[in-house]
Amino acid sequence: MRLKILVTGMLLIWALGPGQAQQAADAVAPETSGAGGIETSQRLAPARALKEAGQPVAAQDWMIAAANPHAVEAGARVLAQGGTAADAMVAVQAVLGLVEPQSSGLGGGAFLVWHDGATGGITTLDGRETAPLAATPRLFQDAEGQPLKFFDAVVGGRSVGTPGTPALMAEAHARWGRADWAGLFDEAITLAEDGFAVSPRLAALIAGDAARLSRFADTRDYFLPDGVPLAAGDILRNPEYAGTLRLLATRGARAFYTGEMAQDITERVQRSGRNSGVLAPLDLAIYRVKERAATCAPYRAYEVCGMGPPSSGAVAVGQILGLLEGVDLAALGADSPEAWRLIGDASRLAFADRGRYLADSDFVPVPVKGLLAGDYLAERARLLGGDDALPEVSPGSPEFDHALNWGDDSAIELPSTSHISIYDRFGNALSMTTTIENGFGSRLMVGGFLLNNELTDFSFASHDNGRPIANRVEPGKRPRSSMAPTILRRDGKPVLIIGSPGGSRIIGYVAKTIIAWADWGMDVQAAISLPHLVNRFGAYDIEAGTSAEALAEPLAALGYEVNLRDLTSGLHAIEVGEGLRGGADPRREGLAYGE
Incomplete structure (x- = not known):
């Protein structure tokens, strides 16, 4: 099948016009991350050619679609070795958190939909972040009770909810995985230590957010070394992230939610400066996927x-x-x-x-x-x-067995995030959207990864014309998505x-x-x-x-x-x-x- 796809990609190149042919030829050429970096193998070359030509990729046994070639490579290797869609997702997410940190990662949350090939059943896992137990409906209001401006709320610890992604990765693997848990992190660890080439997209986003990324020294030093934004093609290494992944690989996801890691996360949130948050170790210790x-x-x-x-x-x-x-x-x-x-x-x-x-x-x-x-x-x-x-458009009045008198919510939800679709040889289907909310989240880094700003998906106001807003902040609550x-x-x-x-x-x-x-x-x-x-x-x-x-x-x-x-x-x-x-x-x- 691999040979069939490669031949199809080359035939497409020959059939295209001069400009398109050059683009597709470039797509078929192997992508490397530069000296000392990981090379994305020739395996993905025909997939690039087909995408450039506007054609779908064909396969028979299994398939993955994800947001970065390095992540696709990691997931493909798991699937080719007989892993399930849940196994591949763990490998993909571990890599995505490194190569497109602005969109998702260990410091964020995710929703997963699963069709089980053996039973025909369908279910979902909720790995959404939760509001700290110390949060109140006035979390995003000033002293006069007025809602904060959006980015005044986002940048810093105030916006950080309890991360759910590591727990979701572990839960999905426990339910539906077949591969060895620890081995699913190998590719991401190697990539973090040896380095990868910064993509044009990541470089552009760093440059566009340089002012906010510069507010915190560790974040600035990672994305803007010597005060200069990383450029496309620069080799980026993240040994701290490799260390965090090793912790997960050897001790499981609970090591993320307890002990030194939990302490590091909460201290970073609570001591982030004028916009510090209230996340506490207990919030991480009690977090559960639903x-x-x-x-x-x-x-x-x-x-x-x-x-x-x-x-x-x-x-x-x-x-x-x-x-x-x-x-x-x-x-x-x-x-x-x-x-x-x-x-x-x-x-x-x-x-x-x-x-x-x-x-x-x-x-x-x-x-x-x-x-x-x-x-x-x-x-x-x-x-x-x-x-x-x-x-004009107004809400309707759906039938329900409760009295509903909610106010209307105008909460902002800005674009970032990432999505993974996987189908494995066992007939399992996985659809997972994963996020840290706004690009680069709260801009706070711990352990080589960014922390989310997911709490700003709540309504900043608690009431609308005297009516409570359903999506207001409450302790332990998950913000609407x-x-x-x-x-x-x-x-x-x-x-x-x-x-x-x-x-x-x-x-x-x-x-x-x-x-x-x-x-x-x-x-x-x-x-x-x-x-x-x-x-x-x-x-x-x-x-x-x-x-x-x-x-x-x-x-x-x-x-x-x-x-x-x-x-x-x-x-x-x-x-x-x-x-x-x-x-x-x-x-x-x-x-x-x-x-």
Whole structure:
């Protein structure tokens, strides 16, 4: 199969025009991290060529799609040696925390959706961060009770929640792993010690955030040695991170949550300066991953399953698709302003409900079944029956057995994050979205990794016009998220494994890609690459520099405010059928690879 993919990639190069051929040829050339660094093997060369050519990668036994070639390489080796999707995820996450530290890592959290190849069951693991026990609803308010400005809250210890990613890695491996736990960290440890070449994306993000990264000496020294931002191609080594990984490998995840590591994390948070936080050793000691039932909704012939509260992802994606169930999107097509009017206003209706009702269901009642009920969505879908943009959108009144009088939440959720999709030889499917929230999180480093700023996903205000906000800060609570790791199933079998980074736009990215695949008949790579149009709160964001710009004028004529902007998703998806086909977002540096 490896030879087959390589030959396919070379044939594609010969069929392309001169400019495209040069790009694809460059993609096939082996990527090295420079003198003294790890070399990404020739194994991934055809996958690069296919991505550059806009074609999906084909495989038969297993497949992985993730955000960095080094991480894909690590996961591929685990899968090729007979490991499960859970095993491969551990190796992938360990590498991602090193090579794209701005997006995810040991200091963050994650949501995982799992389809079990042996039983046919589907479940989810919640590795979301938790608020410290000492946190109060006024955590992000000033002395007068006014909400802080966003970045005044983010940078420093105040925004740091209890990390969940190490515990989730361990829980997934304990449930579904086959490989030796300690060996899953070998590649990341070697890469951290020998060094890797800083990617152009990482270099650009460091330069753009240099002022905030410079606020803390250890963070500055790592990302801006001698005060100069790392450049693309620089070799970056992280022996501290290697030491942390060795701790996890030899003593397990509990060593992260107790003892010296827990003490180091909490001291860093509590002594970070004028914006110190209240995270304490007890918060880490009591942290647990939670298994939750998957939140599923029907769409066409599929069952769309994902992560429920504290994520809003599965509910909002399910609502968008449910509102469009009665629309013949296939007949309208991907270039139709009418199709995008319907998709955009369906998204606005979902986001209105999200802002009022979605939060950590361990702390507040959340009407998940009511929000996804067919009769409720049919009633809301009648609002889409006009010819123009909805002039205004309000939350609906889903059926529920509790009195609901929540205020509306306007919490900001900025884009960063990473996504991993994996299918293994045993028929297991894994979709995991992983994050430290904003790029570079709180900008605090401990043990060679960055700590999250996840608490700023809570509402900074506790009340709205006298009504409590469901997503307000509370001790031990998990902040609402938009992460939407998703598995589509048909007749109980997985057919599409998908997810994306992108802050609150994740919901739109995932819904659009499902529609492109399910309704417009696009292959998995074409569906990912399709330009983005996202509407959350009324204004239509259109991906600049793409063919979607042609829809700007028609959508404006329908009454929308239109903004042309970069929309940098990081979609990674795998289609499961007679074989496997994978795609990786051309907007980022990830790859899909399988054998």
